[in-house]
Structures are given as C-alpha cells and as structure tokens.
Amino acid sequence: MTTAHATATRRFTSAFTEEKITDAAIYLLALGGFYITYQTLYQVALTNGFPPDQAVVVGALADLAILAYSRKAVQEVQQGRSAWGIRLIVAALSMATVALQLRAAWPHPTALGQHALPAVVWITGLEMMLRGKLRAAKAARRQALIDAGLRPAPLAKLRLSEWILSPWPTFLVWRIMNLRSATADTAKAHLARTWTKTAPMPASWTVTVPAVLATVPPFKTLERPRFALPAATAAAAPAPVAPLPTIKHTDGTEATPQEVTAFLGALPAAPGKGRSKAEARVYQDAVQQIADEHTIMCTGTLIARLLDVSPGYVSQLKHVTI
Structure with a gap:
C-alpha cells in the first residue's frame, strides 16, 4: 500500500505542478501584454486631453476589466460551465485594446506586429487554459455521476x-x-x-x-451482466463473468488485493432477488458502514454490482425511507 500510495502521490504532484507552471506562464504573458497595453492607452489618454492622474486610471481600467473577467471565466469553467458569454467579453475587450494599439502604431508594419502580438498571445493562452480546465471539470463530473450510479460506465471500445x-x-x-x-x-x-x-x-x-x-x-x-458478489454469498451465487470495479480508499489510492479481500469478507450476505427496496437500502447502509471502517470508497457502482442490479436502481434507494 505504501508503494501504491507513493506512486499515486507522485503522479498527482507531477500533474498538479505541470498545470500550475502552465497557468503561471499564461499569466506572465498576460502581465506583459497588460503592461504594453497600459502604456499605449496612457499615451492615448494624454493625447486626448486627460490630465496625467486620470490618464493612469484610463490606462488601467481596460487591463483590470480583462483580468477580472478572465478570472471569473476560470471560476465558471472549473465548475463545469462553458462561460461563453464571459469569454466573449474578454475577447471583445482584448480586441478593443488591440485596435487602439494598432491605431497608435499605424502605418509601420513592424510596429503593428509588435503591438498586436502580446494581446494575441494572451487570448490564445487563455483559451487553451480554459478549454483544458473545462475538459477536466466535465470528466470529473462525469466520473462522479458514474460512481453515484446515476450514469452508466462507458463500455470498452472494439479494435x-x-x-x-x-x-x-x-x-x-x-x-x-x-x-x-x-x-x-x-x-x-x-x-x-x-x-x-x-x-x-x-x-x-x-x-x-x-x-x-x-x-x-x-x-x-442474459438479462444483464453478472457481477462478483461478496465472499459470504459467493458459494451460493452463479459464477460472475464481470469483475468488481476498481476499489479505492477514501483518499483516492487503489486498495491492495489483500485489503479488497478483507473488505469483501466483512460484508454481510446480499439480500435475495425477491428483496424490497427497503431491504436493499439496509444492505447499502451496512456496506457503507463497513466501507467507512476499512476506509474504502463506497460508490454507487460498487453497490450495484454487489446487489446485481443496474446503477439506476441504486440511485433510487436514496429516496427510500427505512
């Protein structure tokens, strides 16, 4: 277990570090683009007759708005929402600042490219970061629904x-x-x-x-696939053709075969086919209690396979009163 835990921790730390480094690099690009935009807007404000103290505010407003809306977009995406409206606002504000910078650099070709590059790099990096976080959030939500028995697990693909x-x-x-x-x-x-x-x-x-x-x-x-039952009822049950799902601890690490055997051996016998939903709910609560004692993550998929039912049946048990 120590080796598996260390491996999982190392993989998580590596992925977490790489994600943070990428996000930090994108925000460094943003800071560079914001500084150049601020200088351009500050000079434009002075040219249009703003006093120096007000020109500072005018130059900073656009960058602060872009930063605030981009952070809001990141928060929405991390919760699994696409946030297209906020992302379009960020893109529109960024394009407006690009237009002002191009106007200030006109008509020199080299100056036009230098003024447009920071904003384009920032928008591209922000979209890449948002798309990656959105994919991760949707995958986590999909897996949570599968574990809760509210969504069927994906089937293996044929070659x-x-x-x-x-x-x-x-x-x-x-x-x-x-x-x-x-x-x-x-x-x-x-x-x-x-x-x-x-x-x-x-x-x-x-x-x-x-x-x-x-x-x-x-x-x-074959009404539905047969799943492995706990050791207490394995002798009386038909031979399963599909294994149990991967059993993990509450901290996310995978349980060793010895821990899985000990957990399954401690489970009570599953109620028979003529059971009521109340009996199934009692069995679910008993499995949950034993899983807590063994620090095992008790998912809807696991309960469904122990009871030999579909995951949708397990999702209905939470509404059953005992």
Missing part, C-alpha cells in the same frame, strides 16, 4: 482492425454490448453459439471465445 476486417460480426458484438451492458467476450460467446451451428466463427475469435463459452450462460438468460 479498429475488427471493424475493418470483420464489420458485420463486429457490429453485432457492439449491438449486444450496448443493449445488454455486456463485455466484448460475453457478446462474442453468445454469437459464437449460433455461428458454430450455422457457420464458423471469425478466426480472430478462436483464441478467447472457447474459454468464455464454458462460463457464459445462453443468450436468452
């Missing part, structure tokens, strides 16, 4: 070579995977049962499918 070399069988596999939430090997096994009677299965499947055929039930009984 491109399978689509190219055997498109129709691969489409049938993909269809079963999406309709039944089955794994690729499970879908291939069910199709292979039919094909072995009428036509040979694709040659690329002969490596993995025969071993899966012995453990996968016939297609007509």
Whole structure:
C-alpha cells in the first residue's frame, strides 16, 4: 500500500505542478501584454486631453476589466460551465485594446506586429487554459455521476482492425454490448453459439471465445451482466463473468488485493432477488458502514454490482425511507 500510495502521490504532484507552471506562464504573458497595453492607452489618454492622474486610471481600467473577467471565466469553467458569454467579453475587450494599439502604431508594419502580438498571445493562452480546465471539470463530473450510479460506465471500445476486417460480426458484438451492458467476450460467446451451428466463427475469435463459452450462460438468460458478489454469498451465487470495479480508499489510492479481500469478507450476505427496496437500502447502509471502517470508497457502482442490479436502481434507494 505504501508503494501504491507513493506512486499515486507522485503522479498527482507531477500533474498538479505541470498545470500550475502552465497557468503561471499564461499569466506572465498576460502581465506583459497588460503592461504594453497600459502604456499605449496612457499615451492615448494624454493625447486626448486627460490630465496625467486620470490618464493612469484610463490606462488601467481596460487591463483590470480583462483580468477580472478572465478570472471569473476560470471560476465558471472549473465548475463545469462553458462561460461563453464571459469569454466573449474578454475577447471583445482584448480586441478593443488591440485596435487602439494598432491605431497608435499605424502605418509601420513592424510596429503593428509588435503591438498586436502580446494581446494575441494572451487570448490564445487563455483559451487553451480554459478549454483544458473545462475538459477536466466535465470528466470529473462525469466520473462522479458514474460512481453515484446515476450514469452508466462507458463500455470498452472494439479494435479498429475488427471493424475493418470483420464489420458485420463486429457490429453485432457492439449491438449486444450496448443493449445488454455486456463485455466484448460475453457478446462474442453468445454469437459464437449460433455461428458454430450455422457457420464458423471469425478466426480472430478462436483464441478467447472457447474459454468464455464454458462460463457464459445462453443468450436468452442474459438479462444483464453478472457481477462478483461478496465472499459470504459467493458459494451460493452463479459464477460472475464481470469483475468488481476498481476499489479505492477514501483518499483516492487503489486498495491492495489483500485489503479488497478483507473488505469483501466483512460484508454481510446480499439480500435475495425477491428483496424490497427497503431491504436493499439496509444492505447499502451496512456496506457503507463497513466501507467507512476499512476506509474504502463506497460508490454507487460498487453497490450495484454487489446487489446485481443496474446503477439506476441504486440511485433510487436514496429516496427510500427505512
């Protein structure tokens, strides 16, 4: 566990440091652009008759507005919102300052490029930073919904070579995977049962499918994928064909196999198929309590697989009163 924790900490620290360095570099570009813009706007204000003390304020207002709105855009994006309105305001203000700088540098080509470059670099860097933070925020929100059982986990993708070399069988596999939430090997096994009677299965499947055929039930009984149950009920339950999700500690580190075994061994027997939602809720609370004792992160996906139900069923249990 110490090695896994150290590795996870090192990866997180590395990613965190790289992100902060990139953000700091973008803001350094902004400071350089703001200084040049301030000098230009200050000279324009003096030319238009502003006294020096007011020219300082006029020169700083545009840069302060751009900085304030850009920070607001970053805050909105970190919460998973695109904030297009605020980003357009920042771009419009930046373009306005560029226009004033180009007017001051006209008509010298070199001066035009030098005045436009800082603002263009700043806008480009800001958009890159916002897009990266927005992708990260959406991914975190999507994963939180998956862990809470409010959104199905993404299915594994089939290889491109399978689509190219055997498109129709691969489409049938993909269809079963999406309709039944089955794994690729499970879908291939069910199709292979039919094909072995009428036509040979694709040659690329002969490596993995025969071993899966012995453990996968016939297609007509596959209402949903079977998941691993706790050790207390494993003997009485049918053999699972899909493993438990990755079990992690509350600090985000992955639990070792020994810790997973100890946690599953401490779980009570899951209620049977004829259970009520109240019984399922009691079982969920018991698993949550044991998970807290073992510092295990108890997600909706884990509860769903222990109860052998869909994640949507688990999301309904929070409304059940005991």
